[in-house]
Amino acid sequence: MTTASARLGERLQHEHGLLWLHRMKGDPYAALLCDVDEDAGPLRERVRAAGPLWRSATGPWVTGDPAMGAALLADSRLVPAPVLPGDGDDGAGPRPAGPVPPPEAVRVRVPDALGPEFDLVTEVAEPLVAAALAEACGIPADEYEGFARAVRACGTALDATVCPQRLDTTRRLHTAADALRSLLAAVPGAPVPATVVAAARTGADLIVRALLRARFPLPPAAVGPTVADALRERPPVWIAPLVARAEVPLAGERIAAGERVAVLIGDGDGHGHGQDHGQDLAPFRRALAEGALAAFAARYAELRPAGPAVRRPRAPLTRGPARVPVRATAAATGGGGR
16 A cells, blocks of 8 residues: 555544544534434434534534525535545636536436346446436547446545545545546536536436336336436435635624535425536436336336345435345336337
8 A cells, every 4th residue: 555545544534533533422413424324314403403503523514404504505605515536626616517418418228138136226327327428428439438437436426525435435536536537528518527426426316216116017107207206205415515715604603715514405405406416417317317217117017126225335415325136027018128
């Protein structure tokens, strides 16, 4: 291990250890970031009960209050925190979002090699989204595989903005972020890497949630309502991390320039959807999920769990699945899965 890698590992371990220390001391936001509670609802209630805007021992200002959250998210002096390693290192701050691929650019292709049992996350949602994004972004066909690898390795980026990841995960993220920047820089008009990463992670999570909600056999007319239900069920992210570009006096407090702010997003409350990983991506994300459901409805008569779902570790912002094994029964008419 190189000296730089060893220092990175020490820093990550130290930061994660501090989260647990503050959790043990009763800081509800630190406990939320430790991400060990399957039901985070009670912790979010404790964050809200701590006041409309308060300073966590972990560093950021925190709010779980809907009105305060809406005010903070609408304040132009507060911008989304950098998503990828290296973003903002030149002092210019987080890169602007977009251009977001339009929903009409979505081309959903369910892998043909799926057997009777497969994983919805790693074998369906993640490769499906990577392929759709590669095409929508104009990535050359011979670069699709490298693009998909980079997008997959960047899958922890959103959660890494609030929770230190493991050393090997972080090293892969750094390498993949550089590869993704290089690939997108070669395509005129392509989205910024952070937008692609956010679209991939939240899009794949929505596809899995929608497929799990669907009742097979699924008639075509039920595709849209099923996705709409999945969208109402929970937000794409549970925390919107912001950075102050200037001093923000608010609620008797002063958020200094450069300080971080964490806005908790409530179940279906709509707040925070104006961020890079929110409202701008909503049409694209919905088109992905509807395309995936339509393809599955044509291909399968039944879809049921084949084992317990496993949630991603250290993922307090997305709280998405790492593995969802399922067993599928093909529809009598086939359908091609496209």
